[in-house]
Amino acid sequence: MATHVLLLAFLTAGWPAGSGTTAFPLLRVPLGPRACAMGEAYTGLADDVNALFWNPAGLGQVAASQLAFSHQEWFADIRDEHLGLVLPVGSGSLGVGLVFSTTSGIEVRDPESGDHTETSAHSGYAALGYGLMLNDRLHVGISAKGLYDDLIEQTGAGVCFDAGVLLRAERFRLGCAARNLGWGMRYGQDNIALPMGLHVGASYALRRLNVVADISASVDRLPDAHLGFEYPLYDIFMARAGCRLGPQDWRTLSWTSALTTGFGINLGRFALDYAFVxxxxxxxxxxxxxxTTLPGQQFGRVRIQVRELGTGAPVVATFLLEGSQQGNSYTEPDGTFTIEGVEPGWLKVTASAERFYPQTESVLVEPRRTHTLRIVVSRSGYGALWGVVYSADRRRPLSARIEYSGPESGSLTTTEKEGSFTLRKLRAGAYRLEIVPADTTYLAQSETLTVTPGQLTSRTLFCSPRSGFPTAPAPNDGEPRREDGEPEGN
Structure with missing residues (x-):
């Protein structure tokens, strides 16, 4: 009984007046020294075996098998033990956890004899969950928990569920988890509600610093906020600190109860974590x-896409693999190829195709993840480009600066007398032209085109006058004219 009296004292001190009570306060106890040292903000990170208890969607991030044992030493002879295991299964990971709490030295008095004896109270639960990676960015997960509570004079049992989602970007993660969803805890004929809650968290990798934040709300208390930090001081040492504004009433207990700290030591496959709260x-x-990370190699998958520069059209190509995997193959007619069972590490892919320049790209392969590697190739050989710049209103040559970018880049200037330009021996491929008239009363224009090997590509370019400026009429000398302004027959 003392276990529940003490836990309720500090876990429910912040409840709003008039709210009802919930059963099984062990569900409120945060697990894992790493998460606890960071202000108990872990919903948006959840990237190890403890994701099972914070956000089951995070299990999908765990690429290798992990095993963890945790001990929590409370006051008043209360101790918690926690065992967790994660195993990669299919496109996700399966998590199994056991939590056991005991309070020793509880004095019990026999009402008939008056004798005093000491006994212990126990409570615990088992959890089973699965986190699935839907794509490179989105993870979902669900878990179930079977609950048992021994109050010496009465016992209780129940079942509840957690569900979560996690969105990943390059440096940012956003997570949301609904915890302890169920029909209540059964004590004899009484059914008492569980502490159901919604938790939203985010994490951001600021260079080497991990910043995490959570907001938690429960059916029987006001929302509270959590903030934490993790920074590697050395290759093997992780410093952690945080603050939390609930669920404990830090205003009553003292401001120090809002602070947390700890550290982690990583030694190869083993990690030691400590938290002081x-x-x-x-x-x-x-x-x-x-x-500890259990032995066993996990593989990734790489999807290769070969596209033509500028047009984006698929290119059938052969490719050479170097790095974490060796070999060569060729793409399908749609320019794609998927490589299964790639060992983790850097993979370098060189794509070659007839009439295209070879192109090399690299990707860091992670276990049990699908990576898309897009390789853009440009056409080989040389062609030529001729163009002329006219005013759209007068159909007269314009002096303009022509900037071109693509397989080659550069700029040139046309004259007002001719308005034409020629680029000889230009590498074949897709180009973008930017036309900037010297006369500022005309608007700049852009054009995309493809230079074909061994051929002359021609373009007539028109620049429109800016609004608000008078538009001169096109010349009319009585002769029919082409679209470019020149008389027909020239």
Missing amino acids: PYGRLGLTHRLSLR
């Missing part, structure tokens, strides 16, 4: 865990 006048708590 004070609770003001109630006392100090310590959390310690040992995590």
